[in-house]
Amino acid sequence: MRTDRIFARLDREPEPPKIEIPRMSRHRVVLFGATMAFYLAIVVAVLASSWLVELDWKVMLYRPYEQWPQLHAFLDYFVVLGQRGPTAVMVMAWLGWRSWRQHTLRPLLTLGAALLLLNMTVGAVKLGLGRLGPHYATHIGSAELFAGGDIFPSGHTANAVVTWGILAYLATTPRARRWLSVISAMVALGVGATTVYLGTHWVSDVLLGWAAGLLILLALPWVEPLIARAEAFVFAVREKVRERRRTRGASVPVPVPAPVAPAMVPQRGHDADDALVREPVGAAAGSRGPGRPLPARPHQPARSERPPVVPPGTRRSPHAERSPRTAPARPLGG
Secondary structure, eight states, rough: OHHHHHHHHHHHHHOOOOOOOOOOOHHHHHHHHHHHHHHHHHHHHHTTTTTHHHHHHHHHHHHHHHHGGHHHHHHHOOOGGOHHHHHHHHHHHHHHHHHHTTSHHHHHHHHHHHHHHHHHHHHHHHHHHOOOOOGGGSSSSSOOOOHHHHOSSOOHHHHHHHHHHHHHHHOOSHHHHHHHHHHHHHHHHHHHHHHHHHTSOOOOHHHHHHHHHHHHHHHHHHHHHHHHHHHHHHHHHHHHHHHHHHHHHHHHHHOOOOOOOOOOOOOOOOHHHHHHHSHHHHHHHHOTTTTTOOOOOOOOOOSSSSSOOOOTTTTOOOOOOOSOOOOOOOOEEE
């Protein structure tokens, strides 16, 4: 009985919840401005080869991956939570199910817009500065900029902030938003620290990656009108396609099979059968002589109407030309 109730509840399509779309409030604008200032400060510090670059080299020469080798195997798998491909597939599957249940495309469109902004902003800075990673550094104390690299800012860190932070951004209740914000922040911090431990990024790469991902999440309310227009356009195209299919299906006539008439078998009446029985075949054959065949008679179609009824008492003998077998006639005499 309990299982039937569960399946009945799953089969029932819920109404789309009243989702409160975040707006660009004053608090969010202030936080966005502070994060942007932090972002620019890190870029300037790396360009000027300041104390931040010295910290990068100290951590790199310390070689954290050699200090705690027992953590290396676990952290190799944990850092996958920052890779764009696996994380995008996992989050997209969850948001796709939500879109289907809530009859809205906003979760998927928001994720797509966030990843597009991430690729454009982070990718442009990576290619523009061209910084080399710790394993490919050539001069101790150098910032290793404009050398053809692509690790500044950290893509793993920025992707972890955006991909897991989008779940908190799209939460429908304040409680879920708080819990998801804490979980996504822990995952993003852990992924960034893991890249430093493995020696694939500088400390400054991770700091700039956190700032880049947070800027995208804070700027999403500015993209919400564009997301709403895209959703309305997709639904309008879907309705046009459905209407075209309905019109096409109604215009094509359905062939109706013609009724099959039953086969009519001609039947002979009882009077015709009686006439055939009453005909003296033997007498007719004897009058033509033995051994002589009957002359061929032309084929006559069977008459479907009933033969006329002869009044009783006037029926002639079937062989009137033959004299009856009686006593010979007496001569008339006197």
